[in-house]
Amino acid sequence: MRIRATAAAVLGALALSALAVPTAQAAGTTAPNVTFSKMKVNAGKAITVGATSTVKVKVTYTVTHPSTVSLSGIATGPLIYRGTSAKSPDNEFISDDPGTCTKVDSTTANCSATIAVTAADLYNSEAGTWKEGGLAVNSSGGMKWQSDLGTIPVRRAAKLTADATPEPVKKGKTLTVTGKLTRADWQKGTYVGFAGQSVKLQFRKAGTSTYTTLKTITSSSTGALKTTVTAGSDGYYRYSFAGTSTTSSVSAAGDYVDVQ
Template structure:
């Protein structure tokens, strides 16, 4: 029996948060969704699963990502199934760096004869190159009013090399949090150089923590470096 496009329809909770994919390790993203089908259609005769795809149509994608296994479903009624599945991404095998950005969400239903029925345009999500950011502030300690030099590096996953590469030309904020408080304040914005490195200076006033933060973009998620404590002496 071939499943018609109207026979099993995937709806419901296919909204995904942005996926920050590392350089090499497999990412398995859990997804919940709902399948509606005619009461006369036996759920045991078809399998379903969510997919991510790029391109104008899910039936002719320029890229597609799905799960290794079909979804697991439980009947909520004679016509509704509540299902869970995973979308598996292996960056070194499945992705080019240029494919970072917005992907569309779709689904597939496959009958016993392995005939697929595709459904696209169920939403969208971002598949991003995981970012890393470091901060180091020196000297320690420093005299009040003297210069603190803050260095760091912004890098992101290179899916093609399986490593992390410096992210050049990006605006990064230098922030400071006074010791004993919980809120960081932005001191200035600096840009990464050709290797992703950061270097700037500021005047020491009180004991506190310095950190860089990157607000992110379509292809690369936001990231905050850990604060680095500098003590100030008189």
């Protein structure tokens, strides 16, 4: 569930709904006496979101509590957010359902949950580092927000193509390799050219498994790529992009060229 709210009361109400807690928080209620730790979102790997996709990521975390406190009346869930705190974020995704927890001992439980990150609910400017946090809600509506449990990159998905011509080609003749680098535009719901990026042209000789870099070129204002090489032997040509802090890495499928 994604939340955009500036008022803690609105955020709390939405969070209660997301965690399926039946009662609203009342004035004077006591926050659950629990602490989140060891949170790992998507196994620590960047979350890459396509132009129109919804990406569901697994989250694991540990909850500790006094031995006198029972978790049976407390719903817990992970979240990722942008802003200064989980309680008052600029933007936030919370697990749609409470975490499933397994008791370790009288004061510790290991939990897991799923967060769905939806492209339609993202601005392009939000690509980059998000913070991790947790929310616990008890049966009386008391809430505990915990911030700064880690960070996770959320990146715009990239696409890359490569086409080598002519095919076939005589040895020693010139090959032209064209392609295009694009990335997800979450606000438009499509892929757009990614300009001014360094992209490697790579070659894999037929019968081998490793690509080697031939040269590095820069994508045009529309994301277009074009360069030439001298044909030497049968093999596959592709472009490869290393990615940025806001955009995923990607390699094009190799285009086979028969050299005669």
